[in-house]
Amino acid sequence: MNPAWVIHTGRLVLSPVAGGDLPDLRAIKADPGVFAVMLGGVRGYAQAADDLARDIIAWGRYGFGWWAIRETASRETASGRFAGVAGLEHRPDGRGVALRFALWPEAQGRGLAREAAFAVLRFGHDNAHLPRIIAVARSSNFGSRTILGAIGMREAGRFEQRGYDMILYESVSPPGSAISGCAWR
Structure with missing residues (x-):
């Protein structure tokens, strides 16, 4: 794994998904309370493993992909509790590279999703040099x-x-901008 792909925020460490994340990925992707609204919906045991294989390949091919989100008290370690996932991936409908995120309910309501999504968006523009990043949400998903x-x-x-x-x-x-047109806050 390229260390430049690891993102540290104030409360989180985002690491590119790897084989050791499979149990956490299977659990979160199988939970309808978390993954039902995601593109592709709830994932079974084998589907989560197939997704992980594709995600690892994407990192090598594009220099971006999915991160495992872990809460941590230290910027140097990612040994904290698995909170969810966030990532950048090409949408299958051809609309573009999309920002996506999903966190466990106990990680919600504390600004962690915003922190992770912002970090991933910034990585996409500043490190992966993506000129346009999209996201899609149901109108009812406030x-x-x-x-x-x-x-x-x-x-x-x-x-x-x-x-x-x-x-x-x-x-x-x-x-020609190194920093995107986002309002970095």
Whole structure:
């Protein structure tokens, strides 16, 4: 793993997903309370393992992918409790590279999702040099919509997916800029 891919925030360490994360990934992806609203929905045991294999390949191919989010008291270690996942991936519908995140309920409501999503968005623009990053949320998912707005993403359209009204958000870097057009807070 490239150490430059590990992200440290005030309360979190985000590490590219690896084989040792499989038990945590299987658990969170199998939980309908967490993963039912994600693209692709709840994942079974084998699907989570297949996802992990694709995620590891994506890191080598694109220099971005999914991170395991761990709470930690120290910036030097990621030995804290697994809180969830966040990542950047190419959407299968061709809309672009999307920011995605999912946290366990006990990790919600404390600003951790915002902290992780902001860190991933910034990594995408500043390290992976992605000029445009999107995110998609159901119009009824006020929690995710609030987070996306708080990290500087702007509404850029709407569409219907499997009977749900979806809102497309985007963050665009100005041409030639090392720092994106996001409102870094």
